[in-house]
Amino acid sequence: MTWVIHILNGIAFGMLLFLLAAGLSLIYGLMKILNLTHGSFYLVGGYIGLTVMQRTGSFVLALVVAVAAVALVGAAIERFFLRRFHLDELPQTLLTFGFLFIFADLSLWIWGGNPLMLNMPEIFQHSMPMGYYAYPVYRLFLIAIGLVVAGGLWWFQEHTRIGTMLRAGVDDAEIARALGINVSLLFTLIFAVGAGLAALAGVLAGPVLSLYPGADFEVLIFAFVVVIVGGLGSLRGALAGALLIGILDDFGKAFFPEFALFTVFVPMAVILVIRPTGLFGRR
Amino acid sequence: MTALAVENVSKNFGGVSALANISLNVSRGERRILLGPNGAGKTTLFHTISGAVTPSGGRITLFGIDITRLRPDRRARLGLARTFQITNLFPRLTVLDSMLLALGGASGHSLQLIGSPSGYRSEYDKAHQLLEQWDLVGTARRVVRTLSYGEQRQLEIALALAGQPRLLLLDEPTAGLSPAETRRVVSMVHALPRDMTILMIEHDMDVAFELADRIAVMHQGRLIAEGDQAAIRANKQVTDIYLGAD
Amino acid sequence: MTARAWTIIGCFAVLALLFMLPEVLRPYYLALVTKMLIFALFAMSLDLLLGYTGLASLGHAAYFGVAAYTIALLIVRAGVDSGLAFPVALVAAAATGALFAPLALRARGSYFLMITFALAQVVWSVAFGWRSLTNGDDGIPDVVRPDFGWSLDSTTSFYYFVLAIVGLATLLLVAIVGSPFGRALRGIRESESRMQALGYNVWRYQYVAFVLAAAFAGIAGALYAYYNRFVGPEYLYVVQSAEALIMVILGGAGTLIGPAIGAGLIVFLEDFVSSMTAHWVLVLGIIYVLVTLFAPRGLIGLVDQLRQRRVKP
Numbered sequence: 001m002t003w004v005i006h007i008l009n010g011i012a013f014g015m016l017l018f019l020l021a022a023g024l025s026l027i028y029g030l031m032k033i034l035n036l037t038h039g040s041f042y043l044v045g046g047y048i049g050l051t052v053m054q055r056t057g058s059f060v061l062a063l064v065v066a067v068a069a070v071a072l073v074g075a076a077i078e079r080f081f082l083r084r085f086h087l088d089e090l091p092q093t094l095l096t097f098g099f100l101f102i103f104a105d106l107s108l109w110i111w112g113g114n115p116l117m118l119n120m121p122e123i124f125q126h127s128m129p130m131g132y133y134a135y136p137v138y139r140l141f142l143i144a145i146g147l148v149v150a151g152g153l154w155w156f157q158e159h160t161r162i163g164t165m166l167r168a169g170v171d172d173a174e175i176a177r178a179l180g181i182n183v184s185l186l187f188t189l190i191f192a193v194g195a196g197l198a199a200l201a202g203v204l205a206g207p208v209l210s211l212y213p214g215a216d217f218e219v220l221i222f223a224f225v226v227v228i229v230g231g232l233g234s235l236r237g238a239l240a241g242a243l244l245i246g247i248l249d250d251f252g253k254a255f256f257p258e259f260a261l262f263t264v265f266v267p268m269a270v271i272l273v274i275r276p277t278g279l280f281g282r283r
Numbered sequence: 284m285t286a287l288a289v290e291n292v293s294k295n296f297g298g299v300s301a302l303a304n305i306s307l308n309v310s311r312g313e314r315r316i317l318l319g320p321n322g323a324g325k326t327t328l329f330h331t332i333s334g335a336v337t338p339s340g341g342r343i344t345l346f347g348i349d350i351t352r353l354r355p356d357r358r359a360r361l362g363l364a365r366t367f368q369i370t371n372l373f374p375r376l377t378v379l380d381s382m383l384l385a386l387g388g389a390s391g392h393s394l395q396l397i398g399s400p401s402g403y404r405s406e407y408d409k410a411h412q413l414l415e416q417w418d419l420v421g422t423a424r425r426v427v428r429t430l431s432y433g434e435q436r437q438l439e440i441a442l443a444l445a446g447q448p449r450l451l452l453l454d455e456p457t458a459g460l461s462p463a464e465t466r467r468v469v470s471m472v473h474a475l476p477r478d479m480t481i482l483m484i485e486h487d488m489d490v491a492f493e494l495a496d497r498i499a500v501m502h503q504g505r506l507i508a509e510g511d512q513a514a515i516r517a518n519k520q521v522t523d524i525y526l527g528a529d
Numbered sequence: 530m531t532a533r534a535w536t537i538i539g540c541f542a543v544l545a546l547l548f549m550l551p552e553v554l555r556p557y558y559l560a561l562v563t564k565m566l567i568f569a570l571f572a573m574s575l576d577l578l579l580g581y582t583g584l585a586s587l588g589h590a591a592y593f594g595v596a597a598y599t600i601a602l603l604i605v606r607a608g609v610d611s612g613l614a615f616p617v618a619l620v621a622a623a624a625t626g627a628l629f630a631p632l633a634l635r636a637r638g639s640y641f642l643m644i645t646f647a648l649a650q651v652v653w654s655v656a657f658g659w660r661s662l663t664n665g666d667d668g669i670p671d672v673v674r675p676d677f678g679w680s681l682d683s684t685t686s687f688y689y690f691v692l693a694i695v696g697l698a699t700l701l702l703v704a705i706v707g708s709p710f711g712r713a714l715r716g717i718r719e720s721e722s723r724m725q726a727l728g729y730n731v732w733r734y735q736y737v738a739f740v741l742a743a744a745f746a747g748i749a750g751a752l753y754a755y756y757n758r759f760v761g762p763e764y765l766y767v768v769q770s771a772e773a774l775i776m777v778i779l780g781g782a783g784t785l786i787g788p789a790i791g792a793g794l795i796v797f798l799e800d801f802v803s804s805m806t807a808h809w810v811l812v813l814g815i816i817y818v819l820v821t822l823f824a825p826r827g828l829i830g831l832v833d834q835l836r837q838r839r840v841k842p
Contacts, residue, residue: 028639032639034643084822085821089638090585091821091825093587094774094817094820095818095821095822097587097771097774098813098816098818099818100814101768101811101813101814101817102811102818104810105808105810105811106811108810109808109811217650221646221647221651224644224647225647227643228640228644228647232639232640232643257658258658258659258660258661259654259655259658259659260654261650261654261655262651262655265647265648265651268647269632272632272635272636273631273635276635276636334725335722335725354725354730355722355725355726356728356730359725359726359728360728364726364727365726367722367723367726371722371726372723373715373716373720373723374719376715376716380712380715380716381716383709384712384713384724384727384729387709387713387729388727388728388729442723442727446727446728
């Protein structure tokens with residue numbers, strides 16, 4: 001029965017990873033930007049949610065404010081900085097690297113160096129009986145949110161015009177313009193959506209993983225491993241990779257606590273050797 | 284003797300057939316021209332021969348050796364050289380450095396990490412000699428990026444020839460050149476040793492008919508005609524889809 | 530006088546200056562210059578990949594840190610002689626590079642960045658998590674400096690030791706960069722497909738460059754372990770990788786002098802900023818943004834621009 005618990009925990013963590021990896025993948029798929037600031041969006045989102053929660057006591061408000069604020073910050077970064085280097089990989093990566101450090105230090109300044117736990121909303125503060133164990137409802141809620149977001153993104157990709165372009169992996173802005181789509185706005189929008197998803201993950205993670213300096217780099221690595229395994233630019237890949245890595249990490253932490261990252265590193269290495277474009281990547 | 288044999292080669296890109304069962308035999312010393320409208324699959328065929336693209340099916344042999352799945356650099360070592368349709372040089376290196384690289388690729392001993400400058404002397408001399416041969420010696424110290432388009436096309440061919448290939452693939456060497464520059468390239472090709480086999484994509488009909496021993500015509504990924512000048516001129520299908528459009 | 534002659538004169542002048550430094554500088558600043566030399570080598574090693582081969586690594590601290598930890602573990606845990614540990618550390622760094630290179634070289638561009646970043650973080654997590662071996666966050670103290678019959682404990686003698694090693698390594702790098710191999714790396718940076726068509730096994734060159742870069746980073750890491758007499762997980766952390774990367778880009782990628790100058794500047798700035806606030810990481814981030822926006826080709830690039838502007842009236 002313990003392994004069911006581990007798998008459920010893994011899926012719950014995997015859903016958080018999916019929220020991160022989906023944004024990373026979406027942004028890369030459309031703009032070919034490897035966004036290292038994604039880790040900051042997660043952590044800063046979590047911290048903002050925490051502050052709102054402390055002030056107002058409302059989890060929903062915490063979610064909304066954090067996602068909106070971080071999406072706005074993301075839009076600004078895209079608009080005023082990344083835009084200047086369209087399709088120029090290295091300077092874009094360097095900019096997002098710079099912002100990663102700027103946000104890391106600013107949030108250390110504002111929220112301090114100790115791990116902070118977001119209070120869990122009351123309705124989730126109980127557990128569901130499961131055989132001899134009791135399983136926390138909050139983690140089931142995480143899984144549900146992940147599924148809803150995955151479904152929403154899937155619908156967006158399959159049934160909207162913007163989605164069609166995303167699927168085609170638009171790197172030809174001319175075609176997009178011919179389709180009557182405001183590319184400039186689309187880029188900003190998608191970047192904001194990706195940032196918002198990362199912030200959502202940050203707030204949702206707050207009550208279970210806690211927030212601390214360095215978490216930004218940690219989740220960024222996990223998100224990288226997920227997209228390397230799943231394939232950069234693919235939504236399906238992000239979901240499959242996130243679940244796989246989430247579950248592996250949970251087992252790894254349980255059985256080899258000293259080599260936590262190692263258990264996700266091994267599958268990454270294996271995938272790189274046998275299928276360098278990832279499970280669902282195309283190139 | 285057959286220099287290059289392409290047997291039933293096909294290539295699909297995500298369901299779209301770019302090459303359909305192409306078979307082509309080029310004998311040693313032959314100058315073969317590939318004709319065909321844009322999108323006919325000529326460059327894709329070049330890519331499968333040079334190794335930039337792996338064919339979905341079929342077999343390619345170079346002087347009797349199966350090269351279908353060899354890496355591009357291995358093919359180059361077997362005596363295959365190519366130019367690129369879109370100029371593919373070393374923009375921030377000098378012309379001389381580019382030529383030295385071309386010579387080094389052929390000799391294969393440039394994995395040596397540290398060498399004595401005197402050991403390089405002979406390579407320098409050879410590079411200068413080749414640049415002189417192709418009228419590029421005046422540009423030796425210039426950065427490739429600063430060359431004129433015509434000079435860049437010339438360098439493109441000169442680099443491919445540095446290793447004294449047995450089979451040379453020329454992908455539209457005269458595209459975008461002025462009439463004078465085109466004449467220069469044509470005489471360059473004329474001056475090449477007769478035992479060098481040449482497969483060349485060309486759009487300029489005059490150039491094609493002047494240089495070709497035989498001509499092959501591609502259309503929509505298929506080979507639709509093959510023969511000497513007269514046969515091609517007489518071919519109804521070719522005149523319809525290609526010459527007719529001229 | 531030719532440019533070449535000026536370069537040689539310049540090199541001798543700098544060398545003479547470096548030799549005289551212990552006479553004029555206070556120990557604190559001499560130690561700072563020692564650190565600059567170590568990081569100059571670290572930055573140059575990264576530039577072999579980034580500037581010469583065209584492969585941007587976000588995880589170069591891995592090799593730096595592996596060498597440092599090898600030194601510390603051998604000396605402190607295994608009681609190996611400090612001088613003997615040095616070559617072993619170098620081999621360990623090169624071996625790590627040899628192991629990681631095939632994974633990173635499966636891909637280009639963004640994938641290469643992600644993989645090098647992830648691999649370095651994995652190494653960091655091991656150093657951080659394996660407390661029984663590495664003391665985790667607390668690090669390993671008491672890393673003694675080598676003793677070749679004369680002690681390296683004084684700031685001055687250690688400075689000369691570092692100057693000698695970094696000098697030798699730099700000479701080696703200059704030779705590599707100027708060799709046919711170095712030219713081939715630049716060719717690969719400019720056009721992989723053209724190099725392949727010319728008969729170069731591109732992968733093999735990139736692999737060798739990767740391992741060499743790791744080995745030279747290892748020398749720097751080993752020296753830094755001696756310098757601090759201490760090794761901790763921050764040697765392997767992403768901030769360390771980021772510092773090396775910005776040193777290269779700030780100075781000017783694709784040259785050896787650029788990264789060396791960049792290293793001097795960043796080390797100086799870090800020291801200066803850290804003496805006033807605890808927010809060096811914030812400043813580092815801002816430097817990243819400013820350099821990318823205003824000096825994408827580094828200081829060397831700015832100098833070139835100025836020179837060209839002067840030539841063109």
